[in-house]
Amino acid sequence: MLRPAYWLPFVLLLVVLGLGWELGARHVPYLFAPLGDIAGVLTGDPGYFVSNTLVTLSEALVGLGIGFVAAFALAVVVSEVGVVRRAVMPVAVVLSVTPLVAIAPLLVVALGFGMAPKVVLTALVCFFPILINVAAGLRAVPGPVLQVYRTVAASRLEVLRHLRVPASLPYVFASLRIVFPLSLIGAVVAELSAAGSADGLGSVIQVASSQNRLATVWAAIFVLAALGSLLFWLVTLAERRVLHWHES
Amino acid sequence: MHGVRRLYQQADLTDTIALDGIDLTIEPGTFVSIIGPSGCGKSTLLRLISGQEPTDAGRITVCGLTPTEAAEAKAFGFVPQSPALLPWLSVLGNVTLPHKVNRRHDRGLPDLEGMLREVGLGESIHKLPAELSGGMKQRTAIVRAFGLRPDVLLLDEPFGALDEFTREALQEQLLQLWEQTRATVVFVTHSIAEAVRLSDRVVVMAPRPGRVTDVIDIDLPRPRHQEVITSPEFHAFELTLRERLRDAFSGSGLQR
Ligand SMILES: Nc1ncnc2c1ncn2[C@@H]1O[C@H](COP(=O)(O)OP(=O)(O)OP(=O)(O)O)[C@@H](O)[C@H]1O
Numbered sequence A: 001m002l003r004p005a006y007w008l009p010f011v012l013l014l015v016v017l018g019l020g021w022e023l024g025a026r027h028v029p030y031l032f033a034p035l036g037d038i039a040g041v042l043t044g045d046p047g048y049f050v051s052n053t054l055v056t057l058s059e060a061l062v063g064l065g066i067g068f069v070a071a072f073a074l075a076v077v078v079s080e081v082g083v084v085r086r087a088v089m090p091v092a093v094v095l096s097v098t099p100l101v102a103i104a105p106l107l108v109v110a111l112g113f114g115m116a117p118k119v120v121l122t123a124l125v126c127f128f129p130i131l132i133n134v135a136a137g138l139r140a141v142p143g144p145v146l147q148v149y150r151t152v153a154a155s156r157l158e159v160l161r162h163l164r165v166p167a168s169l170p171y172v173f174a175s176l177r178i179v180f181p182l183s184l185i186g187a188v189v190a191e192l193s194a195a196g197s198a199d200g201l202g203s204v205i206q207v208a209s210s211q212n213r214l215a216t217v218w219a220a221i222f223v224l225a226a227l228g229s230l231l232f233w234l235v236t237l238a239e240r241r242v243l244h245w246h247e248s
Numbered sequence B: 001m002h003g004v005r006r007l008y009q010q011a012d013l014t015d016t017i018a019l020d021g022i023d024l025t026i027e028p029g030t031f032v033s034i035i036g037p038s039g040c041g042k043s044t045l046l047r048l049i050s051g052q053e054p055t056d057a058g059r060i061t062v063c064g065l066t067p068t069e070a071a072e073a074k075a076f077g078f079v080p081q082s083p084a085l086l087p088w089l090s091v092l093g094n095v096t097l098p099h100k101v102n103r104r105h106d107r108g109l110p111d112l113e114g115m116l117r118e119v120g121l122g123e124s125i126h127k128l129p130a131e132l133s134g135g136m137k138q139r140t141a142i143v144r145a146f147g148l149r150p151d152v153l154l155l156d157e158p159f160g161a162l163d164e165f166t167r168e169a170l171q172e173q174l175l176q177l178w179e180q181t182r183a184t185v186v187f188v189t190h191s192i193a194e195a196v197r198l199s200d201r202v203v204v205m206a207p208r209p210g211r212v213t214d215v216i217d218i219d220l221p222r223p224r225h226q227e228v229i230t231s232p233e234f235h236a237f238e239l240t241l242r243e244r245l246r247d248a249f250s251g252s253g254l255q256r
């Protein structure tokens, strides 16, 4: 068991935040809903939240999957071909700091109200952080190591497979820790932009806030927070498994 | 090597002459050390021999092949200054991996575990590099190179980062492995005593441009046990080498 010195500060903060929240709910009722109401909404119709969570989660994960495969493939090309690297990387850096979620409304117009714009937006926001990290990781093999393997005439494919890809794994996980939460943002923003026409927690928030059902809005946000934390935790867990050789 | 020359273009587009007019013959099966001031092109020479970089003039032949062909035939083992182990592979994994690349020309797996035991890594075969001391890592790197059964072993200051005792123990083990395989060894070092202790021949180099200024035959008997190392002959070789090196250094404009 952990000593109180570890969990007590956190629990205390939680209590303070809870009290502050209740105070806020009393004085700014158009922004906060009482915690009791939020819990009531969640327990009142858990199936509603579960099904909408699954919709958002699947949009996020499918988008992330597509973004990951595409970004990894391009990262390999970028790390192997200098010309491509010098062309692509400056653009990638600019786009990775651009809030790409802003194009959500355009994607909805172009791709309709189905799953497509959500998946595309999620893939897009995940793409550049993965590309930049993995491209750096694939080039993180120290010079002397490369020289040892070039001295035995290892082919580029062998260098890629035996040296570059394993060396990139810490970078892959660093990018996943950024991109898993980001994928939820992508999916939710796309849902918010799709004006209440489909399922998903973003749509729940959109509809409920237009009808002034604050407790539902907050319930959906709390579910998203929990979901994001869960994904982050899963990445960290997988990282510990795979990267037991890595110091950090 | 005949008239070997290597240029590097600098940022201001002028050329540095890293090596010029290198004429050197290394007899198969001998242990040759290269010693010289920093920047005289020792590492560059190893890269040229192993075909990592082309020469700008002159010719290098390794066992009748060009350096690139020799590398393709897995004629080389290379031990860099840093151990350059892969942190995700065990000691055994690290010494095995070179056999899994360029398989067509591999010379077969020797008893790698036996070799590791021989250099005192028997207990550490399944450990990760992060769990090893500096000396153990360098031993792993040496076994990785010898395990390839190369014709030519290239070592670039492999013991530079080690303390005196570890260094001597590793010199001993290097000689043992060499006696067994009788590969040709090209050994870059900064230590005069190390060069005299290990080598059949010592090549002295000077910088600007990188060139060979002396080749000294060390005809001391082998194995070179303590009595040889403390003998007046050994000391005389050290003094000669020190003198030749001083000339090389004075030409380099460096303070020691
Ligand atoms: N890739 C490179 N690009 C440009 N210049 C280089 C390169 N490699 C080496 N040089 C230059 O060539 C010369 C010889 O370098 P080299 O590394 O071979 O010296 P060295 O004898 O190994 O030195 P040290 O004992 O410090 O390792 C130096 O002047 C160095 O600046």
Ligand SMILES: [Mg+2]
Pocket: B042, B043, B044, B156
């Ligand atoms: Mg060097």
